[in-house]
Each structure stands twice: as C-alpha cells, then as structure tokens.
Amino acid sequence: MLKIPPHQVAGHQAGNGKLGPLVDESGRFYKPLQGDERGSNELKFYTSFSSDSRIPEHISKFFPTFYGTQLIEASDGSGLKPHLVLEDLSIGRVNPSIVDIKMGSRTWAPEASEEYIQKCLKKDRETSSLPLGFRLSGIQIYGNKESGYWKPERTSMQNLPAEEVKLILKKFVSSNTSTGMDLQPDCAFTATVYGGSTGILSQLLEMKAWFEDQTTYHFYSCSILIMFEKGLALEGQNPGGQIKLIDFAHVTEGRGVIDHNFLGGLCSLIKLISEILTAPNEHKSLVSSVNGVN
Numbered sequence: 152m153l154k155i156p157p158h159q160v161a162g163h164q165a166g167n168g169k170l171g172p173l174v175d176e177s178g179r180f181y182k183p184l185q186g187d188e189r190g191s192n193e194l195k196f197y198t199s200f201s202s203d204s205r206i207p208e209h210i211s212k213f214f215p216t217f218y219g220t221q222l223i224e225a226s227d228g229s230g231l232k233p234h235l236v237l238e239d240l241s242i243g244r245v246n247p248s249i250v251d252i253k254m255g256s257r258t259w260a261p262e263a264s265e266e267y268i269q270k271c272l273k274k275d276r277e278t279s280s281l282p283l284g285f286r287l288s289g290i291q292i293y294g295n296k297e298s299g300y301w302k303p304e305r306t307s308m309q310n311l312p313a314e315e316v317k318l319i320l321k322k323f324v325s326s327n328t329s330t331g332m333d334l335q336p337d338c339a340f341t342a343t344v345y346g347g348s349t350g351i352l353s354q355l356l357e358m359k360a361w362f363e364d365q366t367t368y369h370f371y372s373c374s375i376l377i378m379f380e381k382g383l384a385l386e387g388q389n390p391g392g393q394i395k396l397i398d399f400a401h402v403t404e405g406r407g408v409i410d411h412n413f414l415g416g417l418c419s420l421i422k423l424i425s426e427i428l429t430a431p432n433e434h435k436s437l438v439s440s441v442n443g444v445n
C-alpha cells in the first residue's frame with residue numbers, strides 16, 4: 152500500500168490530486184519522473200552514478216540507494232506512470248528533525264533555457280542562495296509528544312535572509328523551540344548533532360573532500376538533507392545525525408571541472424555550522440552585552 156511520505160519537508164508534494172512522491176511499507180521511496188527532461192535527467196544521473204565504480208563507498212553512502220524505475224499509480228490519478236524507486240531515507244526514524252538545504256549560489260545550469268535561468272536567478276537573488284551559497288527549502292523540527300513538529304510554511308523558509316538562516320539552524324538543534332515562541336534557541340543538541348567524529352560537520356567535511364576532486368558531475372539545484380532523532384538526543388544517546396544528497400533533476404556533466412558552485416555553498420554551510428558549534432550562544436551573549444547584562 153503506497154502512501155504520502157510522512158516526513159517530506161520540501162519539493163512537489165502528493166495529496167489533493169497533486170503529483171508527488173509516495174512511499175511503501177518496505178522502505179522504498181517512489182519519485183514520479185518530472186515533466187520536461189527533468190525526470191529523464193534524474194534517471195540518467197542515478198543510472199550512471201549507481202554503476203560508477205570510481206565512486207568510493209564512503210561517498211556513495213551519502214546518496215539514496217537506486218532500485219531502478221517502476222510503473223505505479225501516480226498520486227494525481229493520472230494512471231500508471233514511471234517512478235524512480237529509491238531508498239526511503241526516513242525509514243526506521245521515529246520523530247526525525249529534517250532540513251532540506253538547496254545548494255549553490257546558482258540553482259541553474261549554464262545549459263538551461265534563458266527562461267528557466269531567469270526564473271531561477273530571480274529566486275536566487277530573492278533568497279539566501281546568492282549571498283550565502285544555499286537556501287533552506289523546507290524543515291521539520293520535532294518538539295515533544297505534546298507539541299509534535301514545528302513545520303513552518305516552505306516559502307517562509309526559502310525566502311529567509313542569510314542571518315535568519317543561522318538562527319533556524321540553531322533552532323534545529325535546540326530543545327526549547329516547541330512552543331513556537333521566538334525564544335533564543337538554547338542549542339542544547341549542537342555538540343551531539345553537529346559535532347563529534349561521526350556528526351554532521353565531520354560528514355560535511357568528508358563530502359567536501361570529494362567535491363574538491365570530482366569533476367564528473369555538476370549538482371545544480373540538488374539538496375543536502377540533514378536528519379537526526381531528537382528523541383535519542385533527549386535520552387543522551389547518539390541522535391543518528393546524517394546528511395544525504397537528493398534531487399538530481401538538474402545535474403549536468405562536469406566536463407573535467409570541479410563543481411565550484413556546489414562546493415562554494417558547501418564551504419559556506421560548513422563555516423556556518425562550525426560557528427554554531429564553537430559559539431552556540433554568541434547571539435545571546437551579544438544581546439546580553441548590548442543590554443548590559445553580564
């Protein structure tokens with residue numbers, strides 16, 4: 152039995168007769184092949200990448216496993232349609248906090264049409280993509296049993312200015328955001344989620360090393376998903392912080408050049424996460440010093 156992904160935070164969403172991804176009970180994520188050449192482009196990428204022996208295992212683990220394509224009933228009632236069959240990255244997670252970060256100061260490839268470039272350029276300028284090298288596409292933060300998830304409107308997340316993005320990434324690893332009030336995030340889980348030898352920062356650095364070398368693909372408009380289990384963090388256990396790369400509808404050939412657009416955004420994200428790790432409360436101290444409270 153297929154259903155709407157319970158933990159989808161961005162992208163085209165199924166439901167209300169719209170076309171979007173579906174999941175089954177056995178850990179499979181079915182993404183409909185999108186119109187224009189986007190669907191065939193993403194299929195071409197997964198086919199090439201999943202059979203590319205040059206990809207080291209510690210890098211391929213950042214990508215969903217690809218199980219080919221399958222004809223299934225499309226969520227918009229348009230009948231049997233081809234879908235990518237991918238590993239469901241949220242399988243086994245109970246109350247995952249998830250953020251979808253669309254990478255790159257440019258979300259358009261040089262090969263795209265002038266019309267598409269203008270559409271993306273407008274968005275890149277209006278969001279944190281151009282100044283920061285990435286933007287938040289969607290987020291869900293698990294509070295607790297009573298409050299459930301904080302899942303703000305996607306457009307409010309996409310259009311955040313750069314300094315607000317840092318505040319959200321602090322909220323993401325805080326324990327006092329379930330009230331939804333505009334409390335200063337306490338950054339209670341920064342060290343266990345972002346830090347540590349297997350934490351988010353170390354995984355981002357591992358990914359960066361590959362992007363400083365690989366010249367096969369340019370990952371335009373793809374997203375880094377950051378996920379972790381707040382429940383485990385609350386119990387002082389390893390919260391299972393993980394990063395994954397998704398959405399390859401606009402990947403192009405690298406033609407022997409590194410993907411400096413993605414890499415720039417990745418360095419910017421690493422810088423920001425490092426700042427949160429080393430000075431989680433710098434905002435609070437700044438505020439208290441301004442108010443003369445020590």
Ligand SMILES: Nc1ncnc2c1ncn2[C@@H]1O[C@H](COP(=O)(O)OP(=O)(O)OP(=O)(O)O)[C@@H](O)[C@H]1O
Nearest residue numbers: 159160161162163180215237238239240241251398
């Ligand atoms: N393999 C996966 N397993 C679980 N969830 C996934 C997977 N791939 C994507 N998602 C969820 O679906 C959302 C959208 O994914 P994706 O970006 O691939 O779709 P899209 O419609 O192409 O998005 P966009 O419109 O931004 O291009 C992600 O934010 C994530 O929450």
Ligand SMILES: O=P(O)(O)O[C@@H]1[C@@H](O)[C@H](OP(=O)(O)O)[C@@H](OP(=O)(O)O)[C@@H](O)[C@H]1OP(=O)(O)O
Nearest residue numbers: 161162163189253258274288305306309372400
């Ligand atoms: O970039 P695409 O593949 O043409 O699809 C865009 C894209 O999903 C865009 O999301 P984002 O990249 O701005 O996060 C969608 O905008 P919204 O998130 O505001 O809905 C567009 O709607 C998508 O275009 P399309 O509707 O043509 O698929």
